[in-house]
Amino acid sequence: MPIWPRAIGGLLCLVLTNLLGIALPILVQQVIDSLNPEQSHADGESLLATLAILLACAALALGLRIISRQLLIGLGRIIEFDLRNALFNHLMSLPADYYDRSATGDIMSRLINDVQAIRYFFGGGILLGFNTLFAYALTFPVLLHYSPRLTIMAFILFPIAVIIMGKISKQVKQSYQYVQETLGDISTLANENLNAMAVIQSYGIETMESQRMSGQSTRYRQGFFKLIRQRVWLYLVMGLVTSLSLWVILAEGGREAIQGEISYGVFVAFILYLERLSWPTAALGWTITMIQQGIASMGRLDTILSEPTETQASHRQTTTSLPRLDILHVDHLSFADPTTNNNKQATHQLQNIKLNLQTGHIIALVG
Numbered sequence: 001m002p003i004w005p006r007a008i009g010g011l012l013c014l015v016l017t018n019l020l021g022i023a024l025p026i027l028v029q030q031v032i033d034s035l036n037p038e039q040s041h042a043d044g045e046s047l048l049a050t051l052a053i054l055l056a057c058a059a060l061a062l063g064l065r066i067i068s069r070q071l072l073i074g075l076g077r078i079i080e081f082d083l084r085n086a087l088f089n090h091l092m093s094l095p096a097d098y099y100d101r102s103a104t105g106d107i108m109s110r111l112i113n114d115v116q117a118i119r120y121f122f123g124g125g126i127l128l129g130f131n132t133l134f135a136y137a138l139t140f141p142v143l144l145h146y147s148p149r150l151t152i153m154a155f156i157l158f159p160i161a162v163i164i165m166g167k168i169s170k171q172v173k174q175s176y177q178y179v180q181e182t183l184g185d186i187s188t189l190a191n192e193n194l195n196a197m198a199v200i201q202s203y204g205i206e207t208m209e210s211q212r213m214s215g216q217s218t219r220y221r222q223g224f225f226k227l228i229r230q231r232v233w234l235y236l237v238m239g240l241v242t243s244l245s246l247w248v249i250l251a252e253g254g255r256e257a258i259q260g261e262i263s264y265g266v267f268v269a270f271i272l273y274l275e276r277l278s279w280p281t282a283a284l285g286w287t288i289t290m291i292q293q294g295i296a297s298m299g300r301l302d303t304i305l306s307e308p309t310e311t312q313a314s315h316r317q318t319t320t321s322l323p324r325l326d327i328l329h330v331d332h333l334s335f336a337d338p339t340t341n342n343n344k345q346a347t348h349q350l351q352n353i354k355l356n357l358q359t360g361h362i363i364a365l366v367g
Helices: 002-035 044-092 096-101 103-148 146-155 159-193 196-203 206-258 264-282 284-303 311-318
Strands: 328-334 348-358
Touching: 002 044, 002 096, 002 103, 002 264, 044 284, 044 348, 103 146, 103 159, 103 264, 103 284, 146 264, 159 196, 159 284, 206 264, 206 284, 264 284, 284 328
Parallel strands: none
Antiparallel strands: 328 348
């Protein structure tokens, strides 16, 4: 199935699932209120009919939710497949100097870890993000209809939580970029050591290379632990807000139900609606994490896809006809390996070279 029909079908099933989720607490409220002889005179047949509708809606909601997950999570797999092919084809068309400027380990890290983060973003991230959006958009008006006062009391802490989560999410993005860059450095170092193992053993520098790997691994561990702490804070904030909201409804809503200000059915329905919002709220931290990691990974992969191909690079080069010279004078010639020091400030291997080269002669620089 193409991407857009799959995405639209998954979102449609998600909307229908949330609509049925809105209907279930209303049916539960009707059943509970019908059991109170002071508020209802429903007979046994109508009660059984309501229960049958309740079970049918629950079964239909379950089926639609399974279909929506298959469609939307599978969407991430399809995008991952297409992205890997696009990256591979683009890498095959890049000129050789790109691979001189780029470390192999860093390229492999981007092709594996960053592509996986984008799969999570377009799969679980879209599913959880739109599910949270639909759940709040459809549930909040119903809660206001039942009791505006209880609704305001239940959600009064949410603006503060949103501000805190916004600050933490920015830190998550920065930490994730640092972790991915460090992982790329580890992959590069491992690749270099494996390719040059004979040289390392010949010079007896195994201890030095082990210390280099240990230092990179320590950086990665510290950065990843920092990222984990930031993720945990996201989950704690949303879990705390959800628990406090439920506690407020149990205390204040229970008092109103006992005093007869609201029916017991409305009280139970209100709790069911908040319980229904508990998972989207708690998963909001996870959703934000996947979105921030996906955005960071898109930026890292875009640096590869934005590289001009060999054909494009050749079009940019201008050819000029040079006159034939008997002697070539070279002055202030410097050369720096672009792969030195992890693509950062390169060290010059040759600097301020001056020489004269006559036709038919060969000059070798040794050292």
